[in-house]
Amino acid sequence: MAHHAASAADLALLDMLSALPQPGQAPVSHFRHAGAGDAAAGGSRSRSSSHASSSSRRPLATLTALRRPPIDPIILAASLSSGPHVTRHHFHHSYGAPRAKPSTQMPASERRARQRQEAAAAATAPAAGSYANCDAPAPEPEPEQESGYFGGAVPSVPALTDEERALYSSRQAPRSVRLRLEAEAKASRERAAQAQAAAEAQKSADASAAAAPAAPQPAAAPAPRSKAAEQLSEALHSRQALISQPSTPLHLGALPTPGVNAPPGQTTPLSLAGLSSIVRPPPLLARCYARTRIPTPHGEIFCHLYRNNRDGKEHLALVVDPAQNSAETMQALEQGDDSPRKGAARPLRSQTLDEVWSPEETEMERIVRGAYVGRLGPSFQQASPAAPPRPRHSAAAHAAARLAPASRAAVPEEEETAPLVRIHSECYTGETIGSQRCDCGEQLDEAIRLIHATSTSARPARGVIVYLRQEGRGIGLLDKLMAYNLQDMGHDTVSANVLLGHLPDARKYDIAAAILRDLGVSTCRLLTNNPDKMEALEREGVRVAERVAMVPRAWREELGAKARRRRNHARRAKAAARASSSAPRTPDGRAASAIPRSRRRALGAGASMDASIISQAPSAGAHSPRVLSAPGSGEASENDWAGGEEEPWESGSEESGDGEAEEEYVDHILRRSGATMLGASVTRGPELEKYLRTKVERMGHLLDLPPHEAPHAHAPAPAPVTQAQPHALSQSVDALQIDEADAPPATPHEHDEEDHANTDPDSLLDEGELHALAAHAADGSGAPGTEKDGVAATDFAAQPQRHHPAQQADDSDDDAILIERQ
């Protein structure tokens, strides 16, 4: 590097850095902010002696303006103590004789004269402290009293201790070494290429001159490599070997994630330098750190907390499978009987949880983190059989193994027992504060409920919800909140994401697949409408045997109600004719008219909500969702939830007065639906409709829009908004306004329909109904079915109450209910 003379500013800076305190004065590195005491001290100080103090103290105004010390004390301390390689050009140089620093208070004429003097001196001799002195012989030591900047004795710099050296020394090789290594690596690459070319040339020459084989060319002797280069290449090779051998047992050990609480005494191949990031990310490893039982209103689940070496987040798996705690099954697994008994599914049990993390780990420690069998109790604590770390396969290896002919033969049996799986992404707003902008809370609740609903007399419920911490489709809560503001300005979820510089969906599912693999899930029935999730899982080696649709509750309710209204109309006409001869009675002998209207409405709505467990009508296609059977409704029903066929609980309920279907409904609607979270009941509203429509129309979600949501012929689907459209925002707001203006006015008939729907007996319970039910329970005539399940109707009066337009129309009905009761 070319050396140049230091300017006056350079010197001023160096002076300040190297200013050392006079005896009895505060050291430079203290940088005390000037307080009242300082001000007083400063005030009494003479101007001539203010040099040192101006270095160690800064005027109050400057400090206040900067709000920080003038020089970072840490950097200063590091440069003062870290040794020659850091401060070579400053610390080890002689600065020559001290020179007075131009004071800002100096008269201008004096200052200019001084500068002229300095310039003349600089022109004739190398400036003190300049790089020109680098290789000059060390100057004669000057008398001590003259060598100090202040004319006083300069205390010698204490020698560095080893600890300090270790603390401050850079771990990066000096640039010269790095350049040399690079050059060597390049040269060796070139030599290898030359050798290969020579070998190929030789081969072809051999082939052409078969009769007279040419004398072998002497191979180019490999140039001797430096030790550092050898080490580097060795580390790279072992890293690559690790990655290319997916079946090598990889003990998770200390994950390279900050804050990860790794079990002690484990070493990991991942600790091989930071070189992995140069080559490619290390193999994904996910480990279950804790498992615990959570009783939910839907049933028991086991919450597993996973950590991984990819994103530093704690993801969860909610597992439903009573078999996971069976000591017998675990024993069989321990003895190497990996194959499930005929017809029985392999328990959904975390492999990493049962591993022994260190030889020092006690049984109690294992139990506390969840590695136990049976049901924990004060007098029962049994650790799970200690599993040795088993080889974990990469996604690619898993996918390859799955496609092997032997495992293909096993697929049909697997399909039968494949657990219901949902990959759910965190949504604070939807799940925790009950946002009606999305249906995330509802979907999580529905997934837990559906998994429990798979329980039959022959087979217990079995399924997993992988709860990924990918808030806002992977863009984080902050950006999601900003996306909501853009949505309020007229954008949809896709264009809002794009405007914020994200993909419409920035999520990944590799960690979800790793978690599923750890739980022993290789084939699943996936609860989703999102084709990306299915593809991602397949790519990661988890087979999606079937898609089970997630139909928004509001849509099911609405469409089911419409169909039922048509059917019930005819029925009511028949019933009215019969009513004239004999009044219908309830199972407990009361006349139907004695049942509060709210309850009758609730009973009528049963069909729609029970239809919630029936997936979307099957249609042609590889991923057509299968219809799930309703709990207690017997066999799987092929009913079209949107309305053609009669639902099982409807048949005869009006005619026979059988209260079973009604109780089933009350059980479901009051105890189960929306029981887990604030935002989990039924999500509704125009914003939700827009959210869902965007998913279907712009993100390819496999969901049929209900008739009122189907795109209007006059309103073309909005074009995708890209970052290149500067006026995208205003265009889209305009489009929104046009949309509204273009909408055909509602006919009086439509209004009738809407009012009818709002007060229709098929609609869900609203606030008034809940109050009425609570009051009914309080006067001793609690709804049958609610008490049967151990949940009093009064409990539900305390449930979060929803306000929606339908409710206003219902208010008058609620008055009627109260009057009826009196």
Ligand SMILES: Nc1nc2c(ncn2[C@@H]2O[C@H](COP(=O)(O)OP(=O)(O)OP(=O)(O)O)[C@@H](O)[C@H]2O)c(=O)[nH]1
């Ligand atoms: N960026 C963005 N994300 C949203 C918005 N509304 C909801 N989300 C997020 O979208 C995610 C919803 O994901 P999932 O519940 O897995 O559902 P999905 O991807 O729609 O697919 P399904 O499996 O069919 O339910 C959650 O992380 C929400 O936080 C929005 O307006 N913008």
